[in-house]
Every structure is written in structure tokens, then in C-alpha cells.
Amino acid sequence: MNLRALPLYITIAIFLAAYVICWLQFPAMLSTRVIGNLLTDNAYLGIVAVGMTLVILSGGIDLSVGAVIAFSGVFIAVLLRDTGLHPLVVFALLLALTTAFGAAMGFLIDRLAMPAFIVTLAGMFLARGAAYLLSIESVPIQHPFYQSLQSAYWLMPGKGRLTLIGVLMLATFALGIVIAHKTRFGASVMALGGGEATARLMGVRQGRTTVLVYAFSGAMAGLSGIVFSVYTGSGYSLATVGTELTAIAAVVIGGTLLTGGSGYMFGTLVGVLTMGLIQTYIVFDGTLSSWWTKIVIGLLLLLFILLQKGLLRLTQSRLAAAP
Amino acid sequence: MLLSIRSLTKVFPGTRALDGVDFDLRAGEVHALLGENGAGKSTLIKCLTGAYQRSEGTISLDGVEIAPRSTVEAQDLGIGTVYQEVNLLPNLTVAQNLLFGREPRRLGLIDARALRREAREMLARYRLDINVDRDLGSYSVAIQQIVAIARAVELSGKVLILDEPTASLDAREVEMVFDAVRSLRDKGLGIVFVSHFLDQVFEISDRITVLRNGRYVTTAETATLDRVRLIEHMLGRTLADDVLHSPPPDRGPRPAMLSFKGYGRKGVIEPFDMTIGQGEVLGLAGLLGSGRTETAEVMFGLRPAQTGEARDTSGPVSLGSPRAAIAQGFGFAPEDRKTDGIVADLSIRENIILGMQARRGWTRPIPRAEQNRLADDFIKRLDIRTSGREKRIGELSGGNQQKVVLARWLAMNPRFLILDEPTRGIDVGAHAEILRLIHELVGQGMSLLVISSELDELIAVSNRVIVLRDRAQVAELTGAEISGQAIMRAIATPGGTAAETMERAG
Ligand SMILES: Nc1ncnc2c1ncn2[C@@H]1O[C@H](COP(=O)(O)OP(=O)(O)OP(=O)(O)O)[C@@H](O)[C@H]1O
Ligand SMILES: [Mg+2]
Numbered sequence: 001m002n003l004r005a006l007p008l009y010i011t012i013a014i015f016l017a018a019y020v021i022c023w024l025q026f027p028a029m030l031s032t033r034v035i036g037n038l039l040t041d042n043a044y045l046g047i048v049a050v051g052m053t054l055v056i057l058s059g060g061i062d063l064s065v066g067a068v069i070a071f072s073g074v075f076i077a078v079l080l081r082d083t084g085l086h087p088l089v090v091f092a093l094l095l096a097l098t099t100a101f102g103a104a105m106g107f108l109i110d111r112l113a114m115p116a117f118i119v120t121l122a123g124m125f126l127a128r129g130a131a132y133l134l135s136i137e138s139v140p141i142q143h144p145f146y147q148s149l150q151s152a153y154w155l156m157p158g159k160g161r162l163t164l165i166g167v168l169m170l171a172t173f174a175l176g177i178v179i180a181h182k183t184r185f186g187a188s189v190m191a192l193g194g195g196e197a198t199a200r201l202m203g204v205r206q207g208r209t210t211v212l213v214y215a216f217s218g219a220m221a222g223l224s225g226i227v228f229s230v231y232t233g234s235g236y237s238l239a240t241v242g243t244e245l246t247a248i249a250a251v252v253i254g255g256t257l258l259t260g261g262s263g264y265m266f267g268t269l270v271g272v273l274t275m276g277l278i279q280t281y282i283v284f285d286g287t288l289s290s291w292w293t294k295i296v297i298g299l300l301l302l303l304f305i306l307l308q309k310g311l312l313r314l315t316q317s318r319l320a321a322a323p
Numbered sequence: 324m325l326l327s328i329r330s331l332t333k334v335f336p337g338t339r340a341l342d343g344v345d346f347d348l349r350a351g352e353v354h355a356l357l358g359e360n361g362a363g364k365s366t367l368i369k370c371l372t373g374a375y376q377r378s379e380g381t382i383s384l385d386g387v388e389i390a391p392r393s394t395v396e397a398q399d400l401g402i403g404t405v406y407q408e409v410n411l412l413p414n415l416t417v418a419q420n421l422l423f424g425r426e427p428r429r430l431g432l433i434d435a436r437a438l439r440r441e442a443r444e445m446l447a448r449y450r451l452d453i454n455v456d457r458d459l460g461s462y463s464v465a466i467q468q469i470v471a472i473a474r475a476v477e478l479s480g481k482v483l484i485l486d487e488p489t490a491s492l493d494a495r496e497v498e499m500v501f502d503a504v505r506s507l508r509d510k511g512l513g514i515v516f517v518s519h520f521l522d523q524v525f526e527i528s529d530r531i532t533v534l535r536n537g538r539y540v541t542t543a544e545t546a547t548l549d550r551v552r553l554i555e556h557m558l559g560r561t562l563a564d565d566v567l568h569s570p571p572p573d574r575g576p577r578p579a580m581l582s583f584k585g586y587g588r589k590g591v592i593e594p595f596d597m598t599i600g601q602g603e604v605l606g607l608a609g610l611l612g613s614g615r616t617e618t619a620e621v622m623f624g625l626r627p628a629q630t631g632e633a634r635d636t637s638g639p640v641s642l643g644s645p646r647a648a649i650a651q652g653f654g655f656a657p658e659d660r661k662t663d664g665i666v667a668d669l670s671i672r673e674n675i676i677l678g679m680q681a682r683r684g685w686t687r688p689i690p691r692a693e694q695n696r697l698a699d700d701f702i703k704r705l706d707i708r709t710s711g712r713e714k715r716i717g718e719l720s721g722g723n724q725q726k727v728v729l730a731r732w733l734a735m736n737p738r739f740l741i742l743d744e745p746t747r748g749i750d751v752g753a754h755a756e757i758l759r760l761i762h763e764l765v766g767q768g769m770s771l772l773v774i775s776s777e778l779d780e781l782i783a784v785s786n787r788v789i790v791l792r793d794r795a796q797v798a799e800l801t802g803a804e805i806s807g808q809a810i811m812r813a814i815a816t817p818g819g820t821a822a823e824t825m826e827r828a829g
Binding site for chain 1: 374393394395398404406411412413414415419420423424426428431432433458
């Protein structure tokens, strides 16, 4: 077995174990209803985490995504309120905008050889500021098309609702898996995360790859913004503060190495669902403060970082002990 | 002419790494590119493959002028390269590394099964049967090197460039690489071969071009050159007295300084007994993977021993970590200096004083004047080619970086110093200097453990030689018993094949 896959297996095991514990305490947790809600409630987070996974695999980070989601919501709401454009047209405009925004950040990171941390931090302020400029207040969205989006779902056996946005998240993950693990572009991303200088010598087009990675993350943030606006039915410039950090947490819990070059897109899905599961448990319990979610996520994060350190040492000593 | 380079010049801030160099490569020849550390060999190669942009000059391939702006472009032109600072990516699998950028695809997506199959076929040519789905980083340096060569060979439609490809390979692996090189040559490829192993150069090359200080010196048919003339071209002077053939050191018994009893670690090295005398050089011989480096690592506390004890003249010493070992006056210049040794962004001076400073504690800085004196002294003694002591070590040539790492340990003036392949990648001139330095150090009473694959070198410096095989000591040769033949005999594993040896190395 490849040691690299171990964090993924552990993530899956933790998720299943946690689910069993929840189910033993609240048998109702094992229903299509809960599963449907898990997907719906975490759709926006999952989608943005797909972009984040690719960025982290490449050895970078994207702190702008939370702000971009908020901007997207406000952008859509204001445009729908003030112009007669169809939501689909607005979506297309928005996606073009956020993709270009991500690409621009990638371009700066590459050309100026600046840390991604700084560039995307600037991007975060910029996007948040742009959202304020459009509107400080929460803007409701009341377009009939939106109502049909919100009520689009398939009824699963057991009365669970598989919503459109939940399906969209799963589809995004499928796309992410293909891009990260099945394309030459994905291989270039992994190579960059493994070591820029070597990757360049091996023939990775570093500039192009970096731009594409952040463009992809920008696109995912835009898509996540659309989903979030469908989910909440409004656009608000103060929304999704700190979502970028939650997404990073999901990626790390999913077993991706924070320093890049190693990890699995599927792990991130499990990471997102694990976090969602904790939240659901707290809702079911009813007596626990929602802050417990954060505490448990914090502990999980710590566990995974320790696990990765341990694995690193294990690999090294195994290497040494040969074969 | 397959490839011709005319008046190639490359200027780095403060250095003229290449100055009007000409170089011709014919189809169907192995052309050795030689020169001292820092002569400009790697720079020439990088200008050729688009890793660096040249300052002046022209390069033409098949009569057409080329100017690759990136390594991909050079690859597309049919130029495959193994760079000196190896390597590939440890976080990708062997198969991904081998076929990176050319992965077989179906409907636009990477076909994992075909990828695995092609990778296995590529390695089979080198009689290497390993699991191609494992991360490259989990294999030994030797295997990684063969993978890098296999990849470059695959990419080279016209030209194959090998920058010190054999530095970490043992004799049998070198032969496998040479077999591949010869068959490519016979197919009409042009091959550029860089090495400091002159024996290998004479064995494989058809022509030799020598560079010195970034300038072109000469090109000659290998058959018309002898070793002495070649070294003269490289150094610009004759090598005074060849240390390799100077009389061996006095091999009389020494007062014991350190002794190890039943020292070992499970899965790393079998328990061994070893004594090291005051002012003695103990040589450690064996094939790759025989446990030479492991022995050193256990002794230095990098992988603490689980059994046995170590004593010096005043009683037991504890060597549970490198820190403890350093406190005991131990030093260890590791084999893989690229990853274990240097801090690329620090200057030469800072790298040299790093170890001393760490031992003194960071609250008591070494006075700057003292630092400068030390740095200048080692730059002179080890002949480190640099424009000054404040140059970033990452900007030095490969061989010169190694000298800096060596200088760091020497500066700490340990009582017991372990040198793992001290002359790997170091040119003939400096090679002799280092052997001379070893003689000088033991003269001052330092004890050394020298690990080397070059038997001549071991014989030239060692008072005693210990031979390892399969992670255990199998022989100890003293005094007149030390000879190349005796060591070879002790090393040889009956019935072992190269592939098996490599497996063990992995
Ligand atoms: N990136 C760089 N920046 C500045 N100077 C450099 C850089 N790379 C190489 N040099 C300088 O160019 C000169 C030639 O270096 P090069 O690496 O080509 O030597 P080399 O012949 O390959 O030596 P070796 O045998 O040690 O590998 C050296 O003086 C080195 O310090
Ligand atoms: Mg070099």
C-alpha cells in the first residue's frame, strides 16, 4: 500500500465511526433525510473546497474564496434586483468574473514570485470591499427562476430530499477528481506541489499551471456563491466570513498535505461531510452549543496534522529500513 | 553535425559562468564534457535545455538554430536530460515520474493501466523490477537515478544529456547505464556525458571537450588523450604528486579512542563491534545498500542504536541523537549533501559557521572577523570556486557546494569525523586535496570513519578497512592485508545479481 493514501483511509474510517456513534445515539441519523440535508447544507462549502484542494495540492493557498462567495451573492442579488437579466445570464457573468479574478491572482503569484498567502489575502479584502460597494445590506432575491431552483429536488426513498445544489456539489467533486487525478494538468499540479524547481526541470509550465489553478479556485468560489445564494435566497456582503478557513480545514481533514503535492480530492468530500456530521449531531443533541462544532473540528485538525507529521517520519524510517 | 554551439556566453550577476564556449556533438557519439568544479559544465547544459537563458551565442540542432525558452521546448526538440541536482519528484509514483508529461491517455484522461505497463517496460530495459505505483521517494537514491535516466532516455529523440548520472551508482549499475548509452549511440543519438570519474570517461566516451573557468580549452578524440594530459587540460597545471599512489599511511596500531560493542538497530544494521584508534582512519567498504551509511547513522545517533554501548577512554558515551553525538565531539558529513547538508539561501560563510555556532549556542555569536577568517581559510584550503565568501551557496556549482558542507564539519574540529563519500562529485584536483587533508587531520590526532565506493581512495587513506555485506560486517582488513583485491573478494556476494543488490538498496 502507498503510505500516501493512509490519511485518506483514516479519514474515511473516522467518518464511518462517527456516523455509527451518532446512529447508536440517535437512530434517526441514519435516514435519507439526514443524508440529503448533509449534502444540501454543505453544498457551498464542498464546492469551494474542491477548488481549495487543487490550490493546496499545487503548494499554494487561496484566502480569497470566502469573500468571493459573499461578493457573488451580492452581485447576483443586486443585478437581479436592478436589471432585467435572467439569472442564468447573471450566473455566466459572475463565473467569468470570479474566474478572471482567480486567474489574475495566479498571474501575480507567478510573475511577482509573491507568496500566495499575501496575494490572496489582498484578493480577500478586494472582494469583500467590492461586495460592500454593491450593497451593505442584505439583498433578498425574488426571482421566480430562483424559486424553482430552490424547490428542485428528487425525493429519495425514506422521504429524504436530494436537492439540486446537493447534486451539484457531488458533480463538482466528480469533476475535481477527474481534473486532479486523471489529467496531465492534475499531474502538473501535483508536481508543482512536490517541488517547483524540479517540476520546472521536468517540463511543467509553471506560469500556466499556477494561473489555471487559481482560475479554477475562483470559478469554484463563484459557483459556490451561486449555490449559497440559492441556499439562503439572498446576497449579503457580511456572509461567509472565514469560509476559506473552514474549507482549508476540510481539505486537511480530508488527508491532503498542507504543504502540497500529496492528497486526494475524494478525501476532501469526506472531510466536508465529517464536519457536516458533527454539526448535525449537535443539532440533534439540542443541548450542546454550536461552538462545539468548532472545538471538535479543531481537535480533528490537530489530529490530522499530527498524523501527517507521524506519517512523514514513518516514511523516512521505512525508507531507511528498506526495502 | 547534430548539435553545434558557438561562442556561448552566460553571465550571472558577478560571474561569467561561460565565456564564448564552442561545443560540437556528432550523431552517434558519446561526448564527455569535463572540467573542474565550477568550470561551467552544468551551466552549459542548462543553457542548452532552456533551463537558463543564454546571454550570447548560438545553438543549432541539425543545422537549424534553436533557442528553447523552457525545458519543455527542449524536450519537444528531442533533447532528454538528467540534471546534476537530480531528480524527479519524490511525491509522485515511479510510473508518474517516468512518463510525466507524456502519460498515455484515453479520451483525454490518463490511462492508469497503460501508464503502469509502459513504466514497467521502460524499467525492464534496465533489469529493474520494482513496484511502479509506489512513491519514487520511497526508493533508494540509486534507483531514483536509474528512473531519471530511463526517463531522459525516453525523451531523447536526438540528444541525451547526462550530468554526473553515475555519482550514486555502484559498478554494476554503472554498467547497466552504459549498456543503455551504447545502444542509443549505435542508434545514432548524440550523447553528452559529464563525470568526474575519469575511468568511466575513458570507458564510454568517443570524444572529450574540456572547459576551464567558463572557457573552452580543447576537444580531442578520447583515444588520443591519456589521463595525465587530460588532467593537465582540466586543471591548467599538472597534478603534483598523485595522492592515490603516494605511500599508504603508517598502519601500525593506535591507542583506542572509541569502542562500540554489540552496537546495532533492528532492521537497520546488525549489531557490530568496532574500535577506532586515536588518529586513525577506518575505511568502510561495501556495495550500495550493504549498510555503510546506516552504520554511520547509527553511530551518529541519527537512528539511535537499540542494542550495545559505546565507550571512549573515560567511560560510556551516550549517542541518542545527533545533538548528543555532536556534544561528544562527533561530526558527520552525509552522503546526500543536497538534501541533508546545505541551506541554499545562506551564504558560504554562514553555511560554514552554522555547525560551530549551533554548538556554541546562538546567544554567543562568533565574532564577524573570526567568521570571515574561517570562511576564507576553508575557501582556500578546499579550493572552493566562488567570487567571494558572501555568495549564496545555492549559486555554487554542485561540487563546490559539497566542499562547503565538508568545510562546515571541519570547522567544528570534531575528535571523530564520519565522512560519507567525501569525494563524490568533486573534481580530480580537489579530490587529491581532500585526501591530503585527511592525512593532515589524522596527523593532528583526529579519528575518521571514511565511507567510499572508490577502493583506490579507501586504500590510500585507511589504516584499517571494514567490509559490510547485507547490513553486517563480514571482514576486517588491517595492515598489509588491505588491497583492492582483498576488499573486492570480501564484498562479493556469491550468486548475487545486480538486480537483487538494487532491491536491497531500495
Ligand atoms: N544560479 C546561479 N547564480 C549565480 N552563479 C551561478 C549560478 N549557477 C552557477 N553559477 C556559477 O557558475 C559557475 C559554473 O557553475 P556550474 O554549475 O556550471 O559548474 P560545473 O562545471 O557544473 O561544476 P561541478 O563539477 O561542480 O558540477 C560557478 O562559478 C557557479 O558559481
Ligand atoms: Mg555541475
